[in-house]
Amino acid sequence: MNSTVQLYDATLRDGMQGEGMSLTAREKVRVAHRLDELGIDLIEAGFPASNPKELELFGLLAQERFEHAQIVAFGMTRRRGVAAQDDENLRILAECFAPVCTLVGKTWDLHLEKVVKVGREENLAMIEESVAFLVGCGKRVIYDAEHFFDAWRANEEYALECLRVAARGGAERVVLCDTNGSSLPHQVGTAVGEVVAALGRDVEVGIHCHNDLECGVANTLAAVLNGATQVQGTMNGIGERTGNANLVSIIGNLQFKLGYDVLPGDRIEKLTATAHFVDELLNLAPDPNQPFVGRNAFAHKGGLHVAGVRADASTFEHMEPELVGNERQLIVSELAGRHTVSEKAAAVGLEVDDATAQRVIDRVKELEADGYQFEAADGSFELLLRKELGGHEPLFVLESWRTIVDQNAQGHVECEATIKIWVGGERYVRSAEGNGPVNALDAALRSVVAEFHPHLRDIELTDYKVRLLDQHHGTGATTRVLVQSTDGRRTWGTIGVAQNVIAASWQALVESFEYAEAPREPAPAADADGDPATTGRPA
Numbered sequence: 001m002n003s004t005v006q007l008y009d010a011t012l013r014d015g016m017q018g019e020g021m022s023l024t025a026r027e028k029v030r031v032a033h034r035l036d037e038l039g040i041d042l043i044e045a046g047f048p049a050s051n052p053k054e055l056e057l058f059g060l061l062a063q064e065r066f067e068h069a070q071i072v073a074f075g076m077t078r079r080r081g082v083a084a085q086d087d088e089n090l091r092i093l094a095e096c097f098a099p100v101c102t103l104v105g106k107t108w109d110l111h112l113e114k115v116v117k118v119g120r121e122e123n124l125a126m127i128e129e130s131v132a133f134l135v136g137c138g139k140r141v142i143y144d145a146e147h148f149f150d151a152w153r154a155n156e157e158y159a160l161e162c163l164r165v166a167a168r169g170g171a172e173r174v175v176l177c178d179t180n181g182s183s184l185p186h187q188v189g190t191a192v193g194e195v196v197a198a199l200g201r202d203v204e205v206g207i208h209c210h211n212d213l214e215c216g217v218a219n220t221l222a223a224v225l226n227g228a229t230q231v232q233g234t235m236n237g238i239g240e241r242t243g244n245a246n247l248v249s250i251i252g253n254l255q256f257k258l259g260y261d262v263l264p265g266d267r268i269e270k271l272t273a274t275a276h277f278v279d280e281l282l283n284l285a286p287d288p289n290q291p292f293v294g295r296n297a298f299a300h301k302g303g304l305h306v307a308g309v310r311a312d313a314s315t316f317e318h319m320e321p322e323l324v325g326n327e328r329q330l331i332v333s334e335l336a337g338r339h340t341v342s343e344k345a346a347a348v349g350l351e352v353d354d355a356t357a358q359r360v361i362d363r364v365k366e367l368e369a370d371g372y373q374f375e376a377a378d379g380s381f382e383l384l385l386r387k388e389l390g391g392h393e394p395l396f397v398l399e400s401w402r403t404i405v406d407q408n409a410q411g412h413v414e415c416e417a418t419i420k421i422w423v424g425g426e427r428y429v430r431s432a433e434g435n436g437p438v439n440a441l442d443a444a445l446r447s448v449v450a451e452f453h454p455h456l457r458d459i460e461l462t463d464y465k466v467r468l469l470d471q472h473h474g475t476g477a478t479t480r481v482l483v484q485s486t487d488g489r490r491t492w493g494t495i496g497v498a499q500n501v502i503a504a505s506w507q508a509l510v511e512s513f514e515y516a517e518a519p520r521e522p523a524p525a526a527d528a529d530g531d532p533a534t535t536g537r538p539a
């Protein structure tokens, strides 16, 4: 095991440069703690000279204790024509509590000429003096060489000189930035190898990539393979334009594919939860297809794949999902086979023989041909399984239901539903109002069945999706309704398909309640953040 790669997270600074990304100072503190718990070495918290919120953040962070990580304050080299000690941005960094400062500076002629409008010598002085000033103030300094690879392609000697003066100023590390994300892995690998050889032992080299060519992670790994000893990236790859190199994937690859021991102990098991936490805080749905941590990263749909996974998971998985805190998903669909059914049944404590599994999968295929889709409806699949196994007790026997929707001339809409059902040999007729026909049906049904099953009062419908299946029939099309429900401890999906949207909704609603009441082991408790454990795949 090699343990010499340092993890540098830039989610709170560069990540926030992504379109739509914004967190409050307190939310950033929460993220910093999660990154610390994961085992990140350096957390680039922000640009304190940028705005009052960043300053507030550094004020808050100064009060916090971090077990492993060190907080980094980000800024830029001194302005042209201003002495380092008189530069406002550098003064703020010097006064900030953060023990480490990262300074971004120019390296590429194009930027000297067009952006900062200084000559090469003045730029070298800006870099060296800025670094030396902060080192003189007791800071550890990292130098981020902006546009390094473009600069290297334009003028290797000058690009290298920018790094040398940063090292001479006292930088502990120079970081080669592919700021425009314009480089390919072979270019990054070669350049990093040459830089590392040229700088020798003078200074450590890091890498900071962007994902414009979708090579952010590959470029980072190429850099490590050629001598970079610090990797910068953001959680889930958020960041300016198409994002930064995804630190989650970088960590997974370094640890499991390249043998670097980047996270202490078994902390890498927190990778999935940490990645999802950041998404949730940003109000983003976690990407199901994200490598390592996505819901589908270890999902198997093809029947042949599931059969292989049952025999030995490594037949279709590059690693064990649990190692990164993820889990295997077996997806029930028309592409599944008997083994998928057996495995899903075992997961909920049911045993099926081969003949039953065959019957169930035949039924799934028939239903999917009629428009059902069980991928998003694990709850309905489990009910189907229980029905095939026999012994499933319906919550009630339906006589009929009816809904009325009334709209007056002022546009006010009223909805009412009446149900007639039988429970335990008794007939119940109930009416209820609701803000829509499904809501009214839900209220009427719950008013009866919750008397017998009080737990149903806690069930919340958290999502409701309608899809037209034969769209050329317009308003007469068959509809598929997917409902997602939760009882605060687990989440499940159910499905209904019918020509009438309310009938499809009724079916999905009833299945949701029946799933909730099916006999099974107690649900796992909610996790530390209060998020319910998910059993079914969300609708």
Ligand SMILES: CC(=O)SCCNC(=O)CCNC(=O)[C@H](O)C(C)(C)COP(=O)(O)OP(=O)(O)OC[C@H]1O[C@@H](n2cnc3c(N)ncnc32)[C@H](O)[C@@H]1OP(=O)(O)O
Pocket (backbone or CB within 6 Å): 014, 017, 047, 049, 050, 051, 076, 077, 078, 079, 080, 104, 105, 106, 115, 116, 117, 146, 179
């Ligand atoms: C590659 C990166 O991700 S670098 C980080 C980018 N992140 C951000 O820009 C977010 C935070 N930024 C900000 O809040 C603001 O841009 C500030 C406070 C830093 C600067 O704001 P302003 O002074 O109004 O200038 P503006 O944002 O337009 O930046 C251009 C100025 O910075 C100067 N500049 C740009 N880069 C550097 C540098 N590395 N070193 C010194 N000066 C620089 C330019 O010369 C220009 O100054 P001029 O107008 O006197 O020629």
Ligand SMILES: CC(=O)C(=O)O
Pocket (backbone or CB within 6 Å): 014, 104, 144, 145, 146, 147, 177, 178, 179, 180, 208, 210
């Ligand atoms: C420093 C930085 O964020 C970049 O060059 O991309």
